[in-house]
Amino acid sequence: MKKGRNELLLEEEKILAPYAVNSRNSGGRAYPEPEHPYRLPFQRDKDRIIHSHAFKRLEYKTQVFVYSEGDHFRNRLTHTLEVAGISKTISKVLGLNEDLSESIALAHDLGHSPFGHAGQEALASLMKDKGGFEHNKQSLRVVQKLERRYPDFPGLNLCEETLLGIMKHGGGYEPSNLLEVRRAKGPSLEAMIVDTSDEITYSAHDLEDGLESGLLRLEDVKGLSIWKRIQDSLPKLEQNPNAETHSISRSIGRVLLNLMVSDLIDSIHETITKQKVISRESISELYEKKIKLVQFSEEFQKEFHELKNFLFQFLYRHSEVSRMSERGKEIIHLLFKHFENHPESIPESYRNREEEDGRMRIICDYIAGMTDRYAIEKLKREGIFWFPY
Template identity: 60%
Template sequence: MLKERSILLEEEEKLLAPYAQKSSQTGIREFAEAEHPYRLPFQRDKDRIIHCQAFKRLEYKTQVFVYSVGDHYRNRLTHTLEVAGVSRTVAKVLGLNEDLTEAIALAHDLGHSPFGHAGQDALAELMRSNGGFEHNKQSLRVVQKLERKYPEFPGLNLCYATLQGIMKHGGDYEKSFANLKRQEDGPSLEAQIVDFSDEIAYSSHDIEDGLEKKFISPEDLVDIQLWRRNFQTAKKTYPTAKEELILRTTFRNILNEIVSNLITTTGSKLELHQIETEEDVQNAYRKKVKLVSFSESMIEDMKELKQFLLVHLYRHKDVEKMSDQGKEIIYVLFDYFMKHPDKIPDSYLERENEEGRHRIVCDYIAGMTDRYAMEKLKQEGILWSPYL
């Protein structure tokens, strides 16, 4: 039996919790389109994101280590896929809309600049007097304006619920219906799950990459509660296993513990606050009640882990060296394109009168991969840094 749209909507209504986002109620777009016969709105959003150019470029954008360091470290794409996987797991168990959750997760880093957070810091500084730069806002800009795939409208024309979910911090976005709704109603549970899944993914996988690169060692982690108990459990469970397998088991167990804690704590809060409808979720937001959360002990464990990563990995001299080189490249490219607008692609240049040169240069550089940015330096004969 073929499942037509009406059947899919009926099944979704039965499967999802009453407080979840439903396609029939929230699958609304800025530009009206005919509905697809066998894909519901948020599945369509997910597919549009996966097929857009900005998503493809994530493979060569830095997470912690630039792509040239090695083949086995996370990049912005693998991080995004891990966030999507965690998000979908949590959404499924809590009865939330998996397609919406996954769509938000897949789009959350589309606006990230090359060279990771160092690149964002550089663009934020360069754009301070010209509207600023922040990668969450840039992600929204990518899906609403910069992607060009359809003759009928700019961007990807994603559903309002997806756009509101990408607005990670709410607040200071361009005035729009989606932004006003986000400010008034707060984030959906699906969007909140993605925020936490992002934190879970980078906190857990950055340990693995740091150990793989030998910037940190198991001995460095001995006082970190999350690490210690899961490492000891792995050794006790597999006393004859090689150290590499003990470490891999520890990584998996840490991830499982954090995700499980988020699920059980959030489930308890939904029950405690008697959340039964989408309106209940919105009222909780207005009362500043946090429905999606870790337990108090896990909050402390996560703080400890993130502080460790900040000191021992993100501020490691070699990571800072890579970050400084990335910033330098962005500073030089920005200056070059400000002075040579004829080198900017027409798709960006045609918006100069509307948005100004600073913004179009920012859009162009933010969309670059690490590799493309370095190639541009060589092509234009500007600068080449052998350290990246």
């Protein structure tokens, strides 16, 4: 049986909860396009994101460890795929729109600079008083303007709901109709789930990578309150004196991930029931009242907060990570100053926007889109400065 658009819409409506975003009532696209005969709008958004240049570049952008540190540590692409997987799982269990959650998750880091948060800090400093830089805002800029895959419009022309989901926290964006909608309606439940899935993913997997790299010690992890939950679910692997470090760390990461996702699903379901959420409008009303729908149970939230503080203190501020971060910042500063003085080194596709956006912004766009390895290679090619990374 061949299913057309109407059949697919009816199937979707049968499985979606009344508070989910459904494809039939999507807010449409900024540039009207005919609907596809057998692909629903958020499916199309997902594919457009995956085929974008910005998405492909995520593979060589830093999560915590730069690409040269090893092939098995997370990068920005693997992190993004993990966030998408978790978002889709939670959305499926709660009767939400999986395609929308997945699309938002796949796009959420498209605007991230090279060298992780160190790169963001460098660009934010360089762009201070020049419009600033923040990777969530840059992700929206990428999908609305910077991607150039289609002749009839700039960006990817994603659905309104996908764009609203990318607008994390809804603040600090340029005035627009989209911003007014975000402020009036608040985020969808699908978007809220992506935000928390992001935190879940990097907390579990940064812990795993930290242990595997040797920058974190298992003895210290065992001092966390959440360790009791992990230990109760952990196979006897960690008690085996012959077990390899990476086997133990991966088991801990897997167990921790499952614990966080399970607690979050139960907590969201409990809150939805307690608050009598029966429609998308119900979610907007709760958002306006500052009642959180997506959060862990009270006890688990305390343990999760302790885990995040632990990672911040012992991994993100580790001398080795700091060394990599400082080198990344230095590379970005060197490139930025070079392009200020030598705009002819900027690709023509960026220079064409200088009159519209200004030189500082096009330099920022160019550097933010670079991968770690391209930024390093650019230093060499421009003869600016070089040291082994």
